[in-house]
Amino acid sequence: MDQITIKSREERFLQPIHKQPKSESKLSPREVQFLRPILRTGKAFYVVIPALIVLVLWVLYAWYTQLTQGLSVTGLRTPVGAIWGLYITNFVFFVAISAAGIAIASGIRLFKLKDYIALARMAELATIFSLMMAGMSIVMSIGRPDRLFNLILNFPARLPSSPLIWDVMAVFVYLVFAITYLYIEMREDMARLVGKVKWGWLYKLLLPGYRIGERHRIEKIVFWASIFNFPIMFMMHTTVGWIFGLQVGRPGWYSTIFGPYFVLGAILTGMSVVVILAAIYRKAFQWEEFIRPVVFKGLSKFLMWMSILYLYFILSEFMTVTFAGPSGEQAVWESLTGGEFAPLFWLQNGALVIAFLLFFVNTVFKKAFRIGTTVIASCLVVFALWIVRFLIVVPSLLRPFLPFPTGSYNPSWVEWSLVGGVFAIEILLFMVFTKVFPIMPVTELMAEEEEGNHA
Amino acid sequence: MHEAASPMWVGYIPFTILVGSLCLAILASILVKPFFARTTFVFVGTIFFLLSALIAGTWAGGMFFSLIIPG
Numbered sequence: 010m011d012q013i014t015i016k017s018r019e020e021r022f023l024q025p026i027h028k029q030p031k032s033e034s035k036l037s038p039r040e041v042q043f044l045r046p047i048l049r050t051g052k053a054f055y056v057v058i059p060a061l062i063v064l065v066l067w068v069l070y071a072w073y074t075q076l077t078q079g080l081s082v083t084g085l086r087t088p089v090g091a092i093w094g095l096y097i098t099n100f101v102f103f104v105a106i107s108a109a110g111i112a113i114a115s116g117i118r119l120f121k122l123k124d125y126i127a128l129a130r131m132a133e134l135a136t137i138f139s140l141m142m143a144g145m146s147i148v149m150s151i152g153r154p155d156r157l158f159n160l161i162l163n164f165p166a167r168l169p170s171s172p173l174i175w176d177v178m179a180v181f182v183y184l185v186f187a188i189t190y191l192y193i194e195m196r197e198d199m200a201r202l203v204g205k206v207k208w209g210w211l212y213k214l215l216l217p218g219y220r221i222g223e224r225h226r227i228e229k230i231v232f233w234a235s236i237f238n239f240p241i242m243f244m245m246h247t248t249v250g251w252i253f254g255l256q257v258g259r260p261g262w263y264s265t266i267f268g269p270y271f272v273l274g275a276i277l278t279g280m281s282v283v284v285i286l287a288a289i290y291r292k293a294f295q296w297e298e299f300i301r302p303v304v305f306k307g308l309s310k311f312l313m314w315m316s317i318l319y320l321y322f323i324l325s326e327f328m329t330v331t332f333a334g335p336s337g338e339q340a341v342w343e344s345l346t347g348g349e350f351a352p353l354f355w356l357q358n359g360a361l362v363i364a365f366l367l368f369f370v371n372t373v374f375k376k377a378f379r380i381g382t383t384v385i386a387s388c389l390v391v392f393a394l395w396i397v398r399f400l401i402v403v404p405s406l407l408r409p410f411l412p413f414p415t416g417s418y419n420p421s422w423v424e425w426s427l428v429g430g431v432f433a434i435e436i437l438l439f440m441v442f443t444k445v446f447p448i449m450p451v452t453e454l455m456a457e458e459e460e461g462n463h464a
Numbered sequence: 465m466h467e468a469a470s471p472m473w474v475g476y477i478p479f480t481i482l483v484g485s486l487c488l489a490i491l492a493s494i495l496v497k498p499f500f501a502r503t504t505f506v507f508v509g510t511i512f513f514l515l516s517a518l519i520a521g522t523w524a525g526g527m528f529f530s531l532i533i534p535g
Contacts, residue, residue: 076532148525155529158479158522185514193507218502226503 035205043449045294061437068430080152090416091406096150101398103143109279110136115235127299140184172251179245197452246272260337261405277315281387288384309383313368360393483520
């Protein structure tokens with residue numbers, strides 16, 4: 010039964026050119042393979058898209074409830090309780106995902122990592138959509154989002170003293186740069202497909218000033234943009250860390266380690282998400298030929314080092330605080346190691362250790378390598394690092410230095426709806442983009458193949 | 465002291481129009497023939513277009529939210 014299903018799917022994707030719709034006959038067989046998501050629509054698409062739209066509508070209802078009734082419908086409280094909760098957890102998490110996307114895309118182009126080219130665009134999208142969701146999480150977290158423009162109005166006055174302003178600036182710059190980077194590197198693909206696919210009219214609209222042969226110039230721009238991507242990435246994740254790390258008034262936050270800790274966490278989360286994305290696209294569109302096992306082997310090795318390094322950071326923080334830390338800091342750590350947050354804390358550490366071991370087995374024992382293992386380990390990392398963000402944000406807020414009683418935090422249905430909804434929106438954006446634009450860098454892949462044939 | 469007579473969102477309109485116009489002006493300048501190498505111009509123009517669109521969006525968003533939030 011399974012074989013029949015697989016065969017029919019392959020036939021659907023790989024049918025001869027003469028049997029394909031008229032517009033497809035203008036495409037080469039290779040282009041047809043790269044453009045499968047645009048040319049064919051599976052049943053799953055018609056099931057998942059309406060389901061996601063229903064979820065998004067639910068989110069809008071929950072958000073409307075919060076906007077009209079105020080933040081009292083959430084579990085967020087002040088001064089006793091947590092003023093930041095799931096929304097800020099999601100913000101830090103999505104900012105982290107955005108790290109590796111653009112880093113991978115830039116690394117691939119700078120160091121000419123030919124095996125990884127197929128991942129470049131999906132990695133860039135992970136960056137852009139995650140940054141959008143991070144921004145949305147911030148807007149959701151404030152009671153009066155109609156006053157958000159005050160950040161811009163007061164920008165010059167607050168710039169020297171507010172890490173929040175630095176972070177807004179970093180997110181704005183990173184988002185603008187990431188979209189520009191994607192747009193510029195995608196121009197050649199869009200130009201190639203004008204008149205060949207049904208979305209050609211849209212591509213034409215998005216190609217102002219295009220002229221044949223601009224590829225050489227684009228390659229130069231992309232090269233320099235790739236170099237600039239790295240410092241921008243480090244700047245952004247460090248500033249997110251500084252939102253917490255520069256606050257003296259909260260136990261568990263004031264720390265020199267938070268800048269690099271957040272950068273490392275971002276690389277680990279982002280790379281893991283790219284592994285998961287690559288596996289999903291590979292399976293869904295039978296792209297085994299383009300996203301080969303060597304890609305997962307390489308990422309597995311890299312993630313092995315990153316995950317052990319992250320565990321080392323957690324251990325280092327643990328030792329610093331528990332050995333002779335101030336009493337406030339110790340109270341937070343006690344709540345993590347043996348208090349109300351202990352189940353989450355040990356679940357997070359357990360998931361990270363198992364993920365490291367799976368990456369280790371995949372890397373060291375070459376015969377034991379499985380793509381599935383890499384994907385499972387990556388899922389564990391993503392799960393663990395979402396908990397990490399929650400445990401960075403909430404426990405410190407519940408135990409202030411000032412003589413307030415210890416608070417508690419119970420997220421409401423509104424918060425869970427908005428948090429889940431943000432994930433739904435990100436998946437929806439991915440699916441719509443994949444349906445409308447080439448998710449594979451067609452021109453680059455074709456050029457690589459031609460080079461390979463000539464060599 | 466009296467509250468402002470007009471609703472709050474009215475105050476957002478001038479900035480939305482101002483920054484939105486800047487955004488559209490940059491878009492228009494990308495679409496018409498630029499003075500120097502087109503691709504580079506499109507690259508730089510896209511950056512400025514997106515920045516101004518984000519800022520204009522902040523005001524437009526403020527106007528939208530102030531319509532929903534009571535008071």
